[in-house]
Amino acid sequence: MTTHEASPRPESPRPESPRARKRADAERNIEAILDAARIALSRDPDASIGEIAKAAGVGRVTLYGHFPTRAELVTAVVQRALAEAEQTVDRIDLTGDPRDALHRLIAGSWSLTADAGALLAAAEQALPAEDVRAAHDGLLARATALIERGRAEGTFRTDLSSSWLASVLHSLVHCAATEVAAGRLASEDAGGNIAATALSSFTPPG
Amino acid sequence: MTTHEASPRPESPRPESPRARKRADAERNIEAILDAARIALSRDPDASIGEIAKAAGVGRVTLYGHFPTRAELVTAVVQRALAEAEQTVDRIDLTGDPRDALHRLIAGSWSLTADAGALLAAAEQALPAEDVRAAHDGLLARATALIERGRAEGTFRTDLSSSWLASVLHSLVHCAATEVAAGRLASEDAGGNIAATALSSFTPPG
Secondary structure (H helix, E strand, O other): OOOOOOOOOOOOOOOOOHHHHHHHHHHHHHHHHHHHHHHHHHHOOOOOHHHHHHHHOOOHHHHHHHOOOHHHHHHHHHHHHHHHHHHHHHOOOOOOOHHHHHHHHHHHHHHHHHHHOHHHHHHHHHOOHHHHHHHOHHHHHHHHHHHHHHHHOOOOOOOOOHHHHHHHHHHHHHHHHHHHHOOOOOHHHHHHHHHHHHHHHHOOOO | OOOOOOOOOOOOOOOOOHHHHHHHHHHHHHHHHHHHHHHHHHHOOOOOHHHHHHHHOOOHHHHHHHOOOHHHHHHHHHHHHHHHHHHHHHOOOOOOOHHHHHHHHHHHHHHHHHHHOHHHHHHHHHOOHHHHHHHOHHHHHHHHHHHHHHHHOOOOOOOOOHHHHHHHHHHHHHHHHHHHHOOOOOHHHHHHHHHHHHHHHHOOOO
């Protein structure tokens, strides 16, 4: 989280140059804006730039200086959230039986999606579907690797492409998020629904 | 398509009142705007209000008089397209074996989705996911009725709710549209992929 690098000469502290101070201020402002935007958008996907600037303790002009459009700010927030999510997903054990591994991947993905909550809705309103998908590339790559291993071992179907099956998995998580947000599905049932549907979809037919 | 009703007294043509003429002009303008918007948005989901007004042969002020925001115009275009789609879907035979009926429903839904093409992308950029889903209510109701019949007959699974299975079907069509738009799936394979995935998802497990 810290933006200050260790000084190479700690024994002779020099006053920072105006340029270095300006850069450090900008970095602190960007961090504050991204943190405030994440909290505000997670509460309300329609949170305004004015609210976010106020929560970050910066002026609107400063905010627009770093993020010229609302879409750029939302993109930055979503990409940071996804980078953190990817680290979490990287720690999920995807070895062993592919069906069990798929269960673990879904449980982890759903828990991250549920935490992201309204932030996901903000992303979908602000960004084209293809950009939201692109931001998920790392997660999709892990899902695809698992699907391909499952196909090689005969556990998952091979009559549909790996990329289709990975997209289906992504769609099912998205579907559950929409259903939970609309009050048609209890959040605690979502992981089970996604897993039951994905496993049936992935099983070789017949 | 005509907005002129047959006159009750064709033998004595009277000049229209200024008010009636104004209303008829407004109706013609709305029709022209909706037609032009549908064509423009189907070509390019980012088509601007200026382009649409020009194609419709009206000024921007006239367009904004009828549709105060771009989102309202897109909503109106999508709702009209969906009303037409619903009439087409209403003609699909959903009797007989539920699996065969599901195949026919998917083939019809996919063909309509492929025709809507970029219009769907425009809708997804302009409208929250929940509004897009609300606009599909009629289609979802037909799918749900078929799913419930299939469950009653033992063909489809009952361990997941009908509303979840209907949402999964909707998500799979949406998934295929995204994959085709991104060039990862051939349009002619989309119906088969949706059907193979939906039927596996809907089949009772075990």
